[in-house]
Amino acid sequence: GAQGIGRAVVQSLMQSRAQVAVVDLNRSCGDQCKSELDSEFGADCSIFLQCDVTDADALTAAFQTTVDRFGHLDIVINNAGINEKNWEKTIQVNLTSVIKGTYLGLEHMSKEYGKGGGSIINVSSMAAFLHSPHQPVYTATKHGVIGFSRAMADASSLGGYGVRINVLCPAFVDTPLLLSVEHEDNMGKFVKFKDDFKKSMNHFGVLKPSLIADGMMMLITDDTIHGAVMKITCSKGIHFHTYEPMST
């Protein structure tokens, strides 16, 4: 992502000397991001790939271009997310593309394909824990990201993929996405609930993208973390959801 949470994570990754492929639909944001990264870190450390993650062929090509450019893949962050009146599109971006991005990441990192292992982080939301009447389909996609990622983490363990898979659930974060609650194009008929949404935001507080990046870096650097659901809120900061053990 070339803005918002994705842009903050890219900054942290490059400050940690990672080479980064920024994949985003928005070319102007992407070009701006690339220009800033080149100025700060040099032109060889990142690429920007304009890509609609709902276009499976384009996303496949973006992964291949990244591997061709940098030689291999170690980290995948499936971050793109929208909240649109077109609820089918919301599902395509927020869930279907996360599934596709996870499978593509495994193709380039999993030991089942003879690769060296790696780390996948899928971005959900605290909307999966505190559902809101403002965005029911968005909420459904974020539940789906958690369920899919936890299942894939178990598959990775059972299959010896060597790929850690974790989920990050931010609460409200100060990014352009939050502004979408004002618009009927995004919220559809639920825009009439926008004042209630903003009351929630004021109650729970709004996080800085840099704190989400800190959480991402923790998931990336601590190789003991696998199958985890990280939550980041104003009240508790970076913490993890605990699930009742499955009864065998």
Ligand SMILES: NC(=O)C1=CN([C@@H]2O[C@H](COP(=O)(O)OP(=O)(O)OC[C@H]3O[C@@H](n4cnc5c(N)ncnc54)[C@H](O)[C@@H]3O)[C@@H](O)[C@H]2O)C=CC1
């Ligand atoms: N901002 C918030 O309050 C919260 C955001 N999140 C999640 O964090 C993730 C990032 O969101 P933000 O940074 O806040 O949003 P944002 O709108 O600032 O950034 C999202 C980026 O995704 C890109 N994008 C959208 N559709 C795309 C597509 N089809 N193909 C490729 N790129 C596409 C946009 O161009 C944009 O650069 C999303 O999954 C969102 O649901 C989760 C909880 C809270």
Ligand SMILES: CC/C=C\C[C@H](O)/C=C/C=C\C=C\C=C\C(=O)[C@@H](O)C/C=C\CCC(=O)O
């Ligand atoms: C268009 C809006 C786009 C994104 C907004 C975001 O994805 C939606 C967030 C929805 C809910 C946020 C809830 C925040 C909750 C907190 O900050 C917690 O402190 C509340 C306390 C407990 C939650 C329950 C739990 O932790 O299990």
